[in-house]
Amino acid sequence: MILSLGVTIGLILIFLSVLIGPFKLKIIEHNLELFLFICGVLAMTISGFAKLPGTETGWRLEIVKEALTAPLKITEIYGIPIGIVQIVLVVGLIIYKWNAPIHEAIRKMTNALSLKVVAFILIAVLGLVSSVISAILAAIILVEMVSAIHLSRKSEIDLTVIACFSIGLGAALTPLGEPLSTIAVSKLSGPPYYAGFDYLIKLLGIYIIPGIFAYGILGMFFLGKVDPKDHGLGYEKYNETFKDVIMRAVKVYVFIAALVLLGDGFKPLIFEYFTQVPSTILFWVNMVSAILDNATIAAAEIGPVLTESQIKSALLGLLISGGMLIPGNIPNIISASKLGITSKEWARIGVPLGLVSMGIYFIIIFLPKIW
Secondary structure, eight states: OOOOHHHHHHHHHHHHHHHHHHHHOHHHHHTHHHHHHHHHHHHHHHHTTOOBTTBOOSSOHHHHHHHHHGGGOOEEETTEEEOHHHHHHHHHHHHHHHHHHHHHHHHHHHHTSOHHHHHHIIIIIHHHHHHHHOHHHHHHHHHHHHHHSOOOHHHHHHHHHHHHHHHHHHGGGSTTTOHHHHHHHHHTSSTTTOOOTTHHHHHHHHHHHHHHHHHHHHHHHHSOOOOTTOOOTTTSOOOOOHHHHHHHHHHHHHHHHHHHHHHHHTHHHHHHTGGGSOHHHHHHHGGGGGTSOHHHHHHHHOOTTSOHHHHHHHHHHHHHHTTSSGGGOHHHHHHHHHHTOOHHHHHHHHHHHHHHHHHHHHHHHHHHHHO
């Protein structure tokens, strides 16, 4: 079955708009959540004209319900539903109320250590524990730590982006970490893999854990020298209002809902093309995770019919590239929203770091097979 030319062109145009728009037009950059939501609505509408055997596409009650509820119930920790919006809102209100003592405690702790040691601890430790406390909580801890430390804006952004790469990788080690890992384990729970709680750490741990430590070491060298005339958000006096806290939670809600619609709207392209490619190519094709919900892509691609090599390639491609742009991962969304990081600022380090990481992992995974 081949998609109609109109559906294919329409979805590709939306994809390019999502990829390029935030970098070219300031109005989109400043209203990214609304823009992505509109693109999601258009993608869902166009996908309704696609006919996939055995798969529903386009507007339907279940996807509307998912878009409305997913931001409020995006993962589970020990069986308890956790919503990114609630966490962002509650933690935001706590910081709003007690920001002075919290930030002072963080500064005292960091003053006892060098900035480079703090950077390594933030990146490596949060990456490792994100699989247990969830990527959401790890990202919120990261944001508050970065906000409390006196860094230049460039160093602040570099540290945040590298840490989000680490958190995005580490969260996939258990089903507690993020939706992608939960979906992957669920879809592979039957024969022939009988995936359990430790399946992903056994499959991917040998690749992910060294990667987390590598990002930690890299982060130590990205801080550079602090310019006293160029202070990031952490140096400025906390000046958020109650309205700012509420609006940030609202924007995160719209952002997650938009990713749900985009992911389902692009389902025809994913089913038609992505699932048909070999492991070596699928690894690179999954760089679309930089702008699409990686959990949705994993739900479409991962299944018991795949070989373990294909599963490994697909998941690592999704996880690594998820750090390249803001929409790619939940930690990215939380951090960029709180710290005011623009798409261009994120991509400045995220894209080259992601491409280099993809290249290194490609060599590690596939070179032994080629030889």
